[in-house]
Structure formats: C-alpha cells, structure tokens
Amino acid sequence: xxxxxxxxxxxxRNASAGGDKPPLIDIRNLRVTFPSGxxxxxxxLKGIDLAVQPGEIVGLVGESxxxxxxxxxxxxxxxxxxxxxxxxxxxFEGRQILSLSESELRxxxxxxxxxxxxxxRAELNPLLKVGDQIxxxxxxxxxxxxxxxxxxxxxxxREVQIPDPERRMDAYPHELSGGxxxxxxxxxxxxxxxxxxxxxxxxxxxxxxVQAQILALLAKLAAEHGSAxxxxxxxxxxxxHFCDRIAVLxxxxxxxxxxxxxLFLEPAHPYTLMLLAAFSHSPKLRDSWTVPDTDRRRERxxxxxxxxRCPIAQPVCRTLRPPLAEIxxxxxxxxxxxxxxx
Amino acid sequence: xxxxxxxxxxLAIIRPRFAIGYVIVIAITLLAIFAPVITPYSPxxxxxxxxxxxxxxxxLFGTDNVGMxxxxxxxxxxRIDLTIAILGTLLSALAGGSVGAVVGFYSSGRGIxxxxxxxxxxxxxxxxxxxxxxxxxxxxASLGQSIQTVVLAIAFVNAPIYLRLMRSQVLSIRSMRxxxxxxxxxxxxxxxxVRHIIPNxxxxxxxxxxxxxxxxxxLTSALSFVGAGVRAPTPEWGSMIAMGFQNVVTGQWxxxxxxxxxxxxxxxxxxxxxxxxxxxxxxxxxxxxLSDAREHRRRTDLPVEGA
Numbered sequence: 001x002x003x004x005x006x007x008x009x010x011x012x013r014n015a016s017a018g019g020d021k022p023p024l025i026d027i028r029n030l031r032v033t034f035p036s037g038x039x040x041x042x043x044x045l046k047g048i049d050l051a052v053q054p055g056e057i058v059g060l061v062g063e064s065x066x067x068x069x070x071x072x073x074x075x076x077x078x079x080x081x082x083x084x085x086x087x088x089x090x091x092f093e094g095r096q097i098l099s100l101s102e103s104e105l106r107x108x109x110x111x112x113x114x115x116x117x118x119x120x121r122a123e124l125n126p127l128l129k130v131g132d133q134i135x136x137x138x139x140x141x142x143x144x145x146x147x148x149x150x151x152x153x154x155x156x157x158r159e160v161q162i163p164d165p166e167r168r169m170d171a172y173p174h175e176l177s178g179g180x181x182x183x184x185x186x187x188x189x190x191x192x193x194x195x196x197x198x199x200x201x202x203x204x205x206x207x208x209x210v211q212a213q214i215l216a217l218l219a220k221l222a223a224e225h226g227s228a229x230x231x232x233x234x235x236x237x238x239x240x241h242f243c244d245r246i247a248v249l250x251x252x253x254x255x256x257x258x259x260x261x262x263l264f265l266e267p268a269h270p271y272t273l274m275l276l277a278a279f280s281h282s283p284k285l286r287d288s289w290t291v292p293d294t295d296r297r298r299e300r301x302x303x304x305x306x307x308x309r310c311p312i313a314q315p316v317c318r319t320l321r322p323p324l325a326e327i328x329x330x331x332x333x334x335x336x337x338x339x340x341x342x
Numbered sequence: 343x344x345x346x347x348x349x350x351x352x353l354a355i356i357r358p359r360f361a362i363g364y365v366i367v368i369a370i371t372l373l374a375i376f377a378p379v380i381t382p383y384s385p386x387x388x389x390x391x392x393x394x395x396x397x398x399x400x401x402l403f404g405t406d407n408v409g410m411x412x413x414x415x416x417x418x419x420x421r422i423d424l425t426i427a428i429l430g431t432l433l434s435a436l437a438g439g440s441v442g443a444v445v446g447f448y449s450s451g452r453g454i455x456x457x458x459x460x461x462x463x464x465x466x467x468x469x470x471x472x473x474x475x476x477x478x479x480x481x482x483a484s485l486g487q488s489i490q491t492v493v494l495a496i497a498f499v500n501a502p503i504y505l506r507l508m509r510s511q512v513l514s515i516r517s518m519r520x521x522x523x524x525x526x527x528x529x530x531x532x533x534x535x536v537r538h539i540i541p542n543x544x545x546x547x548x549x550x551x552x553x554x555x556x557x558x559x560x561l562t563s564a565l566s567f568v569g570a571g572v573r574a575p576t577p578e579w580g581s582m583i584a585m586g587f588q589n590v591v592t593g594q595w596x597x598x599x600x601x602x603x604x605x606x607x608x609x610x611x612x613x614x615x616x617x618x619x620x621x622x623x624x625x626x627x628x629x630x631x632l633s634d635a636r637e638h639r640r641r642t643d644l645p646v647e648g649a
Contacts, residue, residue, distance in 0.1 A: 001377075078525060109528035117526070122519040125543045136537070137527060188527065 016067040023051035023077070023091075024228045025113075027194050031087035032070055032252075044083060045072050046305075049324070050230075052196070057222065057229045059239030061275065062168065062249035068232045071249070073198040075230075076113060077105050108259050109142040114189040116202040116218070120181035124173035130184045131157070131169030134191055141192045155185040160217060179210040186214070190221055199220060199229045201244070205240070213243060236275050240264055248272050251305040254324065258331035269339035270310045304335070306328055312337055352635045362619075363614025370608050374420040381414035385577040394594050401609035402597035405465045406586055416601050418577040420608065423438055426489060426572075427558030430496025436505030439547055443540050444510030445505070447531065453530065461595030463509070466502040478561060482570045494570050496558045507550055518542070545623030549616050563605055570596065579605040 010317060028248035031049040037266035043066050052058050062068050075079050075090055078097055089096050099109060101255035103303050109165065117123045124133060134156065144152065150169070160183040182202065189197060196297060199218060203211040222229045231243055239246050247257040249272065256269040265328060303312070307317040324334045354361035373380065383389075383404075394410035395401050402413035405482065445462050448455035469477075478495040484490045516520060524534045563580030565571030572578040574585055579601040586597025621627045 074525060103530075106528045106530060109526060111528060115523075116524045117523055123523040125520045125524075125538050125542070128537075140533070141528060252590070257644060268635070 011312065021053060024054045024056075024093070026051045026089075026091040027075065028089045028091070030071070030074060030090065030104065031086040032067075032074050032083050033086045035085045039082070041086070041306065043086070044252050048254060050251075050254065050257075050282050052228045052230060052246060054195075054228055055223075055226060055241045057219070057231055058233045058247065059243030059246040060230060060249055061236050061239055061246060062221065064234065065251075066249045067252040068234075068249060069200055070252075071200045071234055072230070075198065076115065076322050078109075084140075091139075107141070110137055110189075111192045113196050114194040114198070115193070116186050116189045116197060116199045118204050120185040120202045121173055121176070121178065121259070122183055124181060126173055129170050129172060130176065131171075134184065134188050135187050136163075137191050140251065152191060153187070156191045157184070159190075160187045161213075162187075170203065178206055179214065182210075182214055182219070184208060186218065186221070190225060190227075193225045195204060195226055196229070197227045198232065199234045201234060204234065211238075235279075237279055253305055253334060254332075255334045257324075258328070258333065262328055263333045266328070266331075266341045268331070268340075269306075269335050270312055270335040271306050273339060274309075347600065349635060352638055355629070356634050356638050357618070357621075360618035363611050363618060365606055367609025367615050368468050369426070370420050370604075370611065373417050374424060377414075377417045383410070383411035383414045385411070385415045385418035386575045388575075392595070396587065396594070397569045397596055402430070403404060403600040404594075406582070406597040407589060408592075412582070412597060412600050415577040415582055416604050418580070419579045420580065421602070422489070422572055422578045423559045423562050423580075423605075423608075424555075425564050426492050426562045430493045430499060431554045433493065433497035434500035434549060435504045435551055437542075438501035439508045440570070441501075442505040442508030443512050443535055443543065446509035447516060447535055448537065449509065449513065453584050462505070466505050469498070471504045474561070474601050475564060479566060479568070479570050482565060487570060487573070489572065492562055492565055495565070495594050496561055496576060498606060499561070499619035502559070503550065503554070504547065505547055508529065508543060511546060512539055533574050549620035549623055551616075552612050552619055556609040556616070559605065559612070560609055 001165075027048055027050045030045055031043065032045040033043050036042040048071060050058070050060075055322055060071070070080055070083060072084055074083070077090075077100075079085055085098060088098070090098050090111065092108070097105065097113075100306065102107070117191070124130060129155050131150060134153035135146070138144050138149040138152045139146065142149075152163055154169060157168060160178055162168050162183050168176070168180070170192075173184075176184065186202070186296040197218075202218070203214050206214065212283065215238065217281050218229070218231075221227075231239060233239055243260060245259050246263045247254050248269065249255070252272050255262065256267070256272045258268075263272065264276070267276055303316075303320055304313070304322050307313045314337065322334050322336050324332045325338075327338055371569060377385075385575050387410065387594075389405065389409040389411075389564075391409065392401070392405055394407055395405040399403040401413065403416060406412055406415075421444075441462060445459040449459045450456065455643050477499055481495040482491050485494065503630050512535075521534060521538050529537070559579075562571055563578070563583070566573075566578050566580030567584045569581075569584070572581055572582045582601040582603075583598045586594070586599075587600075589595075621631055
C-alpha cells in the first residue's frame with residue numbers, strides 16, 4: 001500500500017489542523033493488520049492520521065467493524081489479538097510511543113493514556129471489591145500507599161457521582177447497576193488524571209437517560225482534569241452534542257473529518273450523508289441516501305472502500321484510492337466527488 | 343444465624359451424600375486430633391502376652407500379631423496419613439497450579455514463551471504416561487525412604503493434574519474482558535495473573551484438592567503396604583493392613599479388616615466432599631441446589647391436608 005504524494009501532503013496538513021500548538025497526541029499513518037487465511041494479511045486500519053489538541057474532544061464515528069476499537073487499543077500499543085501494528089507512529093507528549101519498551105508503555109497505560117470501556121460489568125474483576133480495584137490503579141501507577149489510595153478512590157467515586165460512595169467502596173461488581181458500574185470504570189480511568197482519555201463506546205448498552213448523565217459527567221471531568229478525549233461512538237447524534245471535531249471512520253479509513261458545524265451542516269462524503277440520513281427524520285433525505293447494502297463486508301483492494309455502496313460512484317472510484325482533501329477550513333474529505341451544499 | 347443453620351439442614355436432607363462426606367471427613371479429623379484422649383492404649387506399645395486377640399470389650403478391634411491394640415492404632419493412623427496426603431496435595435497444587443497459570447497465559451501468540459509453554463506441557467505428558475504407583479516407588483527408591491519422600495511423591499504425581507486444570511481455566515479466563523482491561527490499565531503480565539486470573543480460576547482447583555487428598559491417602563497406604571512408605575510400628579493404615587494380611591488366611595481377619603475399612607471410608611468421604619465443592623463452586627449447579635432447597639421448604643412447610 002503506497003501513498004500518493006498529494007495524499008502525504010494533505011495528511012501532514014491535517015495533522016497540524018486546529019491550531020498552532022503542538023498536538024497532545026498525533027497519530028500518523030497508523031496501520032494494523034490481522035492475519036488472514038491468504039498470504040496477504042487483512043488490513044483493518046489503513047493508514048489513520050489523527051491529531052488531538054490538549055483539551056479537545058474529538059469524536060470518532062463509524063459502523064461496527066469499521067475499526068474503532070482496534071484504533072482505540074492500537075494507540076496504547078495493544079491491538080486486539082491477533083492483530084499487529086504494521087506501521088505508523090503515535091506521538092504523545094513528545095515521544096513516539098509505539099517504539100517504547102513494554103515497561104515504558106505500561107507506565108503510560110492507565111496513567112497518562114486511559115481507556116473507558118463498554119460493558120462495564122465485564123470489565124471488572126468479579127472477585128474484588130470495586131474500591132480496591134480503583135485504589136489499585138493509584139497504587140500501581142502513582143506509588144501511593146494503601147490508605148492514601150483508598151482515600152483517592154473514595155474521592156474519585158464521589159466525583160463520578162455514585163450515590164453513597166462510602167458503601168460502594170465495599171461493593172462487588174455484581175451488586176452494581178450498569179450505570180453505576182460504568183461510573184466505576186470511569187473512576188478507574190480518571191483516578192490518575194490522564195492527559196488523554198479514550199472513551200470506547202462507553203455508553204452503549206445503557207438506558208438513554210443514564211447515557212446522557214454519563215456523557216455529561218465524562219465531559220465535565222475531562223474539562224476539570226484538563227484531559228483531551230477521543231470519543232468513539234456508533235451514535236452520530238451523541239457526537240454532535242459532545243465533540244469539538246468529528247472523524248468518520250469507514251472500513252479502516254477516515255473518510256471525513258471536520259469541526260462539528262461543518263460536518264453536520266455540510267457533510268461532504270456520501271457515507272457521512274448516509275450516516276446522518278439514517279438518524280434523520282426527513283423521509284426525503286433518507287430515501288435519497290439510504291442504499292440497500294449488499295455484501296457490506298467485501299473489501300476493495302483498489303479504489304474507494306465505499307465505492308460499492310455509494311450511490312454516486314463513478315468508474316474512477318473503483319480503481320484509484322481518493323486522497324484526503326481539504327474542502328474547507330479543517331474540513332477534510334476522502335472523496336473525488338464531495339457533495340456540495342448550496 | 344438460625345436460618346442459615348436451617349438451610350444447612352435442608353441441604354443435608356436433599357443431598358444426603360454430601361452431608362455424609364462432610365460427617366466422615368470431620369469425624370476422622372476429630373478422631374485424629376483427639377486420639378490421645380480417645381484411645382485406651384498406646385498405639386506403638388505391644389502387649390506380648392495378648393497377641394492376635396479377637397475383638398472384645400478390652401480390645402475393641404482386637405490386637406495384632408505382636409499384641410498392639412488395633413483400635414488405638416487405627417485412630418492414630420490418620421495423623422500420619424492425613425498429614426502426608428494434605429501436605430503432598432497442597433504442594434502439588436501450589437507447584438502445578440502456578441506453573442499452569444503461567445503456561446496457560448502464554449500458550450498462544452508468538453515467541454520463546456510459547457515454546458516454553460509447549461515444552462512444559464509435553465513434560466507433563468511424559469510424567470503422566472508413567473503408572474502413578476510405579477513412578478512413586480521409583481521416587482522413593484531414588485530419594486530414600488522417609489515421610490518427606492512420600493509427601494514429595496504425592497506432590498509429583500499430582501502436579502500434572504493441577505497443571506492441566508489451571509491451564510485450561512486460564513485459557514478461558516484470559517479472554518475475559520477484565521483481563522484485557524487490566525493490561526489496558528497498565529498492569530504487567532505477572533500482576534494480571536496474580537490479581538485477576540488465578541483468583542478467578544480457583545474454584546475447580548479447590549474441588550480437585552479434596553478428591554486428591556483422598557487419593558493421597560490411598561497412595562500413602564499403598565506405598566506403606568509394599569514397604570516403601572511409612573514403616574511399622576508407626577501407626578499407618580497401609581502398613582497395618584500389610585502386617586495383618588498373613589493372618590487373614592488363618593482366620594484372624596481383624597488386624598487387616600479394621601484399618602482397611604477406616605481407609606476406605608475416609609477416601610470415600612473426601613471424594614464426596616470434593617463432589618460437593620464442585621457443585622458449590624459452579625454457579626449454575628449452585629443455583630440448582632438452592633432452588634431444590636427452596637422447593638423442599640415449600641413442600642415441607644405446607645400444612646398437612648386431610649387427616
């Protein structure tokens with residue numbers, strides 16, 4: 001997989017988009033492959049470029065199988081087994097972390113870079129009290145003693161607004177509701193005040209009302225702790241409320257990335273339009289952009305990954321991979337025929 | 343408290359075999375602990391005038407061919423047998439279990455660790471290919487005859503069982519989300535194994551422990567029976583059976599039969615306890631058991647209708 005010169009140029013521009021400050025985390029051409037039956041391993045992330053500024057919340061949306069979780073885990077150098085990081089760099093706080101040793105990486109995970117995960121109850125050890133599980137994060141990463149770690153755990157439980165935090169410290173995971181368990185997982189992710197938080201579909205499987213509370217809480221805590229966030233979700237609507245910038249991931253590629261207003265008011269990539277149409281109440285929009293998807297898992301070796309489902313695809317789309325091109329300030333689209341809005 | 347006691351009684355009624363197992367194990371343990379209080383004679387002193395006495399009021403189980411009281415010796419014997427079996431089993435669980443956890447954790451993927459795991463598993467295959475008893479005798483022969491050697495032999499022949507058991511548990515627990523999460527949270531492999539994997543893999547190991555203590559008693563007795571274990575006059579069931587078995591053909595059955603019966607009952611008891619732990623450790627089986635108990639309460643608490 002070789003990149004065209006034009007694409008390289010636009011990628012570097014993309015990396016520095018959003019201000020003159022150096023980005024907190026800068027993902028460059030990250031590629032992850034999974035072994036497949038054939039000789040050629042299957043590419044799951046096909047060269048991701050993404051930069052996040054300090055304090056910024058960037059949304060990442062895409063359907064299941066697009067590679068969202070793979071991206072979240074690969075940033076920590078832990079691609080889901082049996083995946084392998086085939087290339088690319090992740091610069092974080094001035095270091096290329098994918099080249100760090102395993103023990104240096106461990107000191108970053110959970111301490112400077114942490115992940116809030118979905119299915120919170122499955123993420124907690126069923127045999128340990130939640131207070132101890134939260135406190136152990138502080139013990140391992142900050143080297144504080146047992147008593148101090150418990151005090152910190154209680155404080156962060158209070159911050160995530162768990163009712164009756166003193167009693168919850170001694171609760172086991174099965175005694176918590178889904179919403180409370182999610183708060184515990186958030187507490188574990190935030191106890192060391194990480195600089196960068198990845199929320200990997202953290203609210204899926206919760207009631208809509210609980211979801212709203214958890215999201216508000218995440219945004220508030222990220223702001224208070226000064227953390228930047230990569231907010232991964234399947235729900236485009238949530239990201240509209242929540243994120244400064246939004247990237248749309250399709251089949252292991254970022255197909256469109258833009259600040260919130262341009263993305264929702266002037267979506268340019270046909271896939272983004274399709275996603276928005278699926279959530280839309282306008283039958284006209286839905287009819288024109290929802291296509292019956294046949295054989296959605298098929299991978300294209302050449303051309304645009306979306307060409308087979310795209311209603312406006314041209315012959316060139318099936319042969320040549322489109323570059324990520326800037327069509328407005330900070331608004332990049334990987335499409336030859338971006339949709340123009342009058 | 344009394345409701346817990348009532349539940350215990352109810353469980354004993356619906357699963358009598360478990361209750362029997364616990365009663366046997368507790369009774370044997372108490373007998374061994376309070377042996378000096380219970381027994382009328384010293385277990386190692388021979389009364390040379392009254393040898394091969396049949397069971398009667400003075401000698402409850404009779405006397406053996408040198409005049410030692412069989413009842414006293416049978417009560418003292420579990421002190422040796424249980425200690426050896428429990429020590430050996432714990433040792434094998436500790437060694438086999440911890441190696442099994444590490445091997446299971448590294449048994450897929452790439453690199454030298456995978457090859458090491460593979461080598462350990464094949465070594466366990468070789469160890470298990472030997473007949474247990476022959477292997478134990480060979481160990482005693484090469485290390486010298488002593489109680490420590492018997493303990494070591496039990497540990498050795500059982501270790502592969504725990505190795506496999508722990509490995510298979512870890513293989514399934516390793517893919518649990520909280521294990522992945524602990525690595526995302528920056529825990530090292532060893533921290534993950536000790537903190538998250540081993541505690542969650544313990545349930546079937548505990549069940550196996552009780553069954554293996556039973557087997558350990560059998561192996562100790564068997565080694566002593568052939569003269570490779572504990573030596574007379576130390577009271578031990580296997581050597582007692584061996585001492586008395588020439589007399590069985592001439593009609594004096596008691597020197598062998600009583601220790602043999604004690605041995606059989608004890609092993610039976612430990613097997614039943616193992617089976618009960620297996621049920622209690624498996625959440626779905628435990629639910630079934632508790633719902634059976636509720637069903638029993640519903641039936642027995644109903645007022646009796648009619649006359």
